[in-house]
Ligand SMILES: Nc1ncnc2c1ncn2[C@@H]1O[C@H](COP(=O)(O)OP(=O)(O)O)[C@@H](O)[C@H]1O
């Protein structure tokens with residue numbers, strides 16, 4: 001990475017504004033997955049051990065510029081305190097005199113978590129005034145929020161105009177792992193792309209056709225390809241505006257000599273619920289009033305085989321509606337194959353990471369990204385504003 005990291009600058013005695021992504025899932029005010037908090041511990045501990053005053057900032061949810069009690073960062077502060085084994089003071093705001101007074105009272109090694117930065121309308125607008133307010137709290141900006149690096153917001157990008165700006169250790173790890181995988185991949189390199197919407201995955205499919213050897217398609221996006229090929233897809237998900245694009249990908253794969261695989265059999269169901277009737281059909285056997293909901297057993301085997309014979313696997317998006325148990329077998333099989341293969345496995349955040357967790361296979365993967373949208377944009381080859389804003393080495 002050509003950006004400076006927190007290790008490249010002096011931090012002792014400094015007030016350090018650290019942008020993290022503590023946008024963790026909550027149920028009834030309880031954190032159900034604290035991965036994003038745990039993954040920032042190396043940066044926070046590094047700063048504590050080196051005598052910095054650690055001022056953490058994050059967003060939570062999409063409060064749209066309003067103070068929303070259910071999106072306060074209090075549960076994250078409590079959890080971080082438990083993980084660090086030391087008190088984490090939680091501010092009620094992210095800017096203003098009260099926050100300044102709390103910072104003035106900090107000793108070296110203390111940790112303060114500011115309130116949700118999206119409670120301020122200027123955050124998502126990347127308002128320079130808000131960015132200046134954030135900058136006025138600190139001497140140094142550290143961006144460790146890889147999950148929000150694709151957002152050009154006041155606390156992820158704008159603030160870097162007004163302070164020395166470096167990456168945190170999680171940001172550095174994510175960029176190094178994903179960058180190395182994509183720029184100099186070990187081969188055979190297999191990309192697995194699932195999820196629901198073709199439109200959201202066009203750029204990544206296109207990019208993967210260029211750089212991967214095998215591209216495996218699953219999930220709801222497969223049906224747009226089937227329809228484009230003239231198959232009956234019943235009630236399955238389809239993006240009718242992307243039929244030409246889908247055919248174009250099949251053609252592009254042929255021209256580039258890439259192994260582009262679509263499911264050969266699928267699980268169809270007559271209802272979107274756990275009690276639905278299901279059956280397994282070949283792709284030309286979808287009944288008009290049923291919908292495709294998961295990849296079938298032959299496809300699971302075929303995909304597992306390709307994964308087994310790869311050296312690098314990058315996976316983004318579930319193979320079926322894995323949230324509902326009877327439709328989770330395809331996603332489970334791919335997760336299991338990723339766990340078993342000797343290949344280096346990278347999970348591109350979001351739902352695929354949730355699936356790996358759900359099947360208790362997360363610790364068998366080589367890298368699970370903390371960013372869903374961010375890792376997708378990175379894999380598409382887009383520049384991430386939260387990274388671009390940092391100081392070059
Ligand atoms: N065959 C399918 N039909 C409908 N939804 C599906 C199907 N396969 C997967 N999904 C859904 O796709 C969602 C995940 O999509 P995701 O990877 O987050 O990205 P996107 O929706 O942008 O493609 C999951 O909630 C899953 O239930």
Ligand SMILES: O=C(OP(=O)(O)O)[C@H](O)COP(=O)(O)O
Pocket residue numbers: 021023061062147148151349350370371372373374
């Ligand atoms: O959870 C996040 O996105 P992700 O689910 O795509 O990883 C990030 O915290 C970014 O949040 P946002 O999509 O509201 O900007």
